[in-house]
Amino acid sequence: TLPCLPGxxxxxxxxxxxGSPVCVCNATYCDTLDPLVLPAPGSYVKxxxxxxxxxxxxxxxxxxxxxxxxxxAAGGWRCHRGDPPRHHGLxxxxxxxxxxxxxxxxxxxxxxGFGGSLSDAAAMNILKLSQPAQDNLLRSYFSESxxxxxxxxxxxxxxxxxVRPYSYDDVPDDYELKHFxxxxxxxxxxx
Numbered sequence: 790t791l792p793c794l795p796g797x798x799x800x801x802x803x804x805x806x807x808g809s810p811v812c813v814c815n816a817t818y819c820d821t822l823d824p825l826v827l828p829a830p831g832s833y834v835k836x837x838x839x840x841x842x843x844x845x846x847x848x849x850x851x852x853x854x855x856x857x858x859x860x861x862a863a864g865g866w867r868c869h870r871g872d873p874p875r876h877h878g879l880x881x882x883x884x885x886x887x888x889x890x891x892x893x894x895x896x897x898x899x900x901x902g903f904g905g906s907l908s909d910a911a912a913m914n915i916l917k918l919s920q921p922a923q924d925n926l927l928r929s930y931f932s933e934s935x936x937x938x939x940x941x942x943x944x945x946x947x948x949x950x951x952v953r954p955y956s957y958d959d960v961p962d963d964y965e966l967k968h969f970x971x972x973x974x975x976x977x978x979x980x
Contacts, residue, residue, distance in 0.1 A: 797823045800844040809840045816918075819925035820844065821934035845936070852891070904940030905930070908950035912978035943979050946972075 800820040802810035812820045822845060828834045831852050836845045915923055929935040946956045951974065960968040971980065 797821055810842050812844055814925055816921035819929050824933055902939035904938040906942045909974050910950035
């Protein structure tokens with residue numbers, strides 16, 4: 790396993806002729822991010838990627854405290870960018886016309902984390918890489934020098950990203966699942 794290097798390593802762009810560069814990640818190099826640091830209360834950090842070539846470009850801003858959020862008597866935070874607003878709050882780094890209002894007195898859900906899907910196709914492609922390239926790729930997703938995924942969704946049985954249709958129990962009327970078993974795609978690629 791390759792050591793995790795502190796600090797950001799820049800994206801080395803590569804264009805495959807589709808009008809959008811990708812970052813090189815191979816056996817010897819993969820771009821990384823600076824360690825994530827929580828912003829101070831009332832501030833935010835934004836990471837932006839774009840078809841034009843931005844790759845997790847970091848910017849910071851401050852929310853402006855408001856006594857009221859629209860339609861609520863509760864306090865909150867606002868940020869706005871665009872034409873001078875008719876309400877309180879001006880911030881940098883947001884698309885023109887976007888108004889973001891956070892009502893900090895109302896909580897809807899707890900975020901357990903962020904991640905992606907590991908399909909058969911993704912697993913097959915990862916396993917085709919050399920071991921150092923696999924290490925770099927997985928580090929770019931899961932480590933502190935990457936985007937720090939902490940969740941993965943794995944499809945149950947086949948999906949539209951499988952090379953063949955399969956399930957875990959193809960025996961009709963087997964309600965007790967006596968014939969349930971994982972298939973090679975699960976055992977060799979995802980578990």
